[in-house]
Amino acid sequence: MSVAIIETADSADVRRAVDLLGGMKRFVSEGERVVIKPNVCAGKDSSTGTVTDPVMVAEVCRMVAECGAQPVVAESPIYPFRSGRVLERSGYADFEKKYGFLYVDLDSAENVEIKIPAGRAITNSVVGREVLTCDRLINMPVMKTHLQTVVTLGLKNLKGVVVGKQKHIIHLEGLDAGIVDLNTVIRSDLIIIDGIIGMEGMGGPTNGRACRMDVIVAGDNVVETDATATRIMGGDPREVEHIRMASERGLGSMDGFDLLGDDIGSVTVKRDLPRMPGLNKFLITDVSMRLWNALRVPLMRLTGGETVKRGAVLGELVIDAETCDGCRLCIAGCPVDALIWEDALVCDRDACIRCFCCAEICGRGALSKKF
Ligand code: SF4
Ligand code: SF4
Structure with a gap:
């Protein structure tokens, strides 16, 4: 070899x-x-x-x-x-x-x-x-x-x-x-x-x-x-x-x-x-979604009832509305239907599993990840 x-x-x-x-x-x-x-x-x-x-x-x-x-x-x-x-x-x-x-x-x-x-x-x-x-x-x-x-x-x-x-x-x-x-x-x-x-x-x-x-x-x-x-x-x-x-x-x-x-x-x-590909990997399995759902309530109790933001740990999808041309390819590509069009592109953050497939799809670079 x-x-x-x-x-x-x-x-x-x-x-x-x-x-x-x-x-x-x-x-x-x-x-x-x-x-x-x-x-x-x-x-x-x-x-x-x-x-x-x-x-x-x-x-x-x-x-x-x-x-x-x-x-x-x-x-x-x-x-x-x-x-x-x-x-x-x-x-x-x-x-x-x-x-x-x-x-x-x-x-x-x-x-x-x-x-x-x-x-x-x-x-x-x-x-x-x-x-x-x-x-x-x-x-x-x-x-x-x-x-x-x-x-x-x-x-x-x-x-x-x-x-x-x-x-x-x-x-x-x-x-x-x-x-x-x-x-x-x-x-x-x-x-x-x-x-x-x-x-x-x-x-x-x-x-x-x-x-x-x-x-x-x-x-x-x-x-x-x-x-x-x-x-x-x-x-x-x-x-x-x-x-x-x-x-x-x-x-x-x-x-x-x-x-x-x-x-x-x-x-x-x-x-x-x-950097940190592990965080993205964690997000892209169905198991991680279930795990998150299972942990969310105990975590909220631990933090005195404050909402635990998944994005604080795993990153958040950022939409650059100026760059987006409305082609909607990302909507079709989201595996959990978290993206919708309401005069502009909107992400349902509760549904979003932070797989960032949409950022990969967008040919204009209008989608990115931010911690
Ligand atoms: S793929 Fe990019 S340009 Fe097309 S709608 Fe989504 S964010 Fe906008
Ligand atoms: S990161 Fe993008 S493709 Fe992945 S679930 Fe969220 S909106 Fe959908």
């Missing part, structure tokens, strides 16, 4: 990264159908660090085709984003026409329910059939931060094979464990992380700060590759819960593998990684 690091500003250098691992023929055989799963989560182009560079994805398609295999790019964006709009704004709308490779929108294609026998958070889910029936899966995330999971790399990118609203169930049942559950049944044969333009800050995965990282990281094991990319971002993979869990559950090691290519020290920069 090994991970290749290439310091570069050129997407075409993805070839050098894969060559260091033994070349595409090591991963793909003639006649196989190969799904390439980029991160096309939202309608922003790759210069924002939100989505995988389509030029790099096309180069990987070419490499797969050169092996005599059939590449298929497949993705489902963040719910409730409409795929058509996401594709238009992210630069993927003309992918087939421009590069000649098939792009499948998993939300409108056939999907299938899967069982996750070893699931700890989720024991079933609904994923695109294309991903289940392919011979190989190449996982191509962007190197970026995530408000709830600190980083979103190869392990987390697989959440995009789950279609539409089903993704919210993972948020509610336990995001980190759910990500690992998915990775126990859907395996990435090759992971290529686009870190040429990545993202940092609390606003990730869609509203963070774009930053040049000028690196491509590729590996044959998703835990090793994610651990390496996390270190390049100045983080410790042992402190990233889903990476640590994946390692503990036998999906790969965080240490002790070979690093190939450029020196990791030359590409490592301390990035602004999200």
